Amino acid sequence: MMMESRARSKEVLKRLYEGVNNVLNRVSFRYEVINFPIKYRERSIDIVANSREHGTLIIRVKDLMHVNKNEAQDLIKSSLALDAIPFVVSEAPEVYENIVIEREGVYLVNLKTFQNMYSGGEDLIALYKRGELFVRVDSEVFSKKRTELKHTLTSLSSLLNISRKTLETYEKRGGNITIETAEKLASVLGEKVVKSISVQDLREEFVSRAFREQQGLVSSSAVHIKNNIKKLFDVDESKIYEIRRSAPDYIIKDKETLITVDVTRSRGYSMREILIKTGECVKFSKITETGVRIVTDDAEKAKIIRDSFSAIEKKDLEVIKV
Incomplete structure (x- = not known):
């Protein structure tokens, strides 16, 4: 029974990924699928997309309606850092066609609604929040x-x-x-x-409440690490967005936006995980036009990372030994 349920879930996710990718291709988005953490259930960001006309989207693809707090926080913080819209695309039965549900500060839609928002069709699309339709x-x-x-x-x-x-x-x-x-x-x-509620309306609404949502998104356990990042990059703490379940560990929004990876010994990543994580951050950075900075306290690992990504210019990917 459990095996059947997992097989159905994989089939739904495959169809959702294909459907989202078709929409993004049709409206000329550049996008990448982000495969870190390696296990799907452990990550919060699946797709990063950008187009000059429509801006940046941070997307989680789910077979269920439930959006947990960790997923929502990562979607919100990465969207704040990258001026993006946080979407969760789900085929749960409770996610109705042409209804955008605001849940945990992000926007939950089914695939048909996501398609309709970019089709310019006649269907009326409404926003559901605080128990009312708008x-x-x-x-x-x-x-x-x-x-x-x-x-x-x-x-x-x-x-x-x-x-x-x-x-x-x-x-x-x-x-x-x-x-x-x-x-x-x-x-x-x-x-x-x-x-209809448009994508631009969602963007403006998200931005208008963005800093209210940002309050309380800082975990006390991350304060020490965040202070180290603050000193290393000489930026104000308010410009550092911690991401807990994706390839970037931090996104720094300052004069230039940086995707930052902390692979110091305290993080406990294997060399294989570090290389996968770095590669996924490079994909992330290509879409968002940001630089990648890898922070490590291990000289040997620093050399391996540099050698593995030697084809990438230093301005786009820099390894910082601390």
Whole structure:
């Protein structure tokens, strides 16, 4: 029974990976699959993608709906460091089509929703958070229809029982609205006044609450190591993002963004793991256009790493012996 369950899980994951990759290829993303840690269940980041038009995505692919705290923290912190959107793509039955679920600060979608967000289709996509569904107001349609119908903001406020100040915001900047409010607006201004939550909307929302989410993401056990990284790279602590379940150990967001790997003896990595981890960080850095810095206190390991990646320029990958 357990073997059958694992086989089904692998099949679902394979289909999800293929589906996500197809979407990324179709809309001209550059992307890499990140295979560290080696065991799928131990990692938090599966795909890193970037395009000039759509920006950067940090993606976890899951057969289940559950997003654990460690996964969420890594997705949030890497997205903060890289100006990205954190997505979890899942085919769990509870993840409905055309609904983006905000869970643990990241965005959970099924494959069809992920496809639709980049297809430019007519399907209405809503955001589910804090127990409510939200869509967007189209500010241009709002203004045009209000003018056509010869409504002032005051008369519209009275008709809809929505404050004039709120309606003024909708007309100037749009914004997220509940389904109840969407139905009110559509009843007077027409259905086109309501539009889908877009990828750009998610990006703006994530950024707006990013630093609130960042509070409490620092583990006390990492403070000593983080202080060492702070001194070594001469950066403020707020610019160091610790990643616990992926190839990078830290992402440093300063004048230049650096993918940092700590392979000092205290970490306990084997030489094989160090080389795999470094290689996956190089893949990560190619997509995010960042440099890789490997920190080690072992001269022999430093030499092996340098020799193994000698084809890569020093500006892109540097081994630092401490």
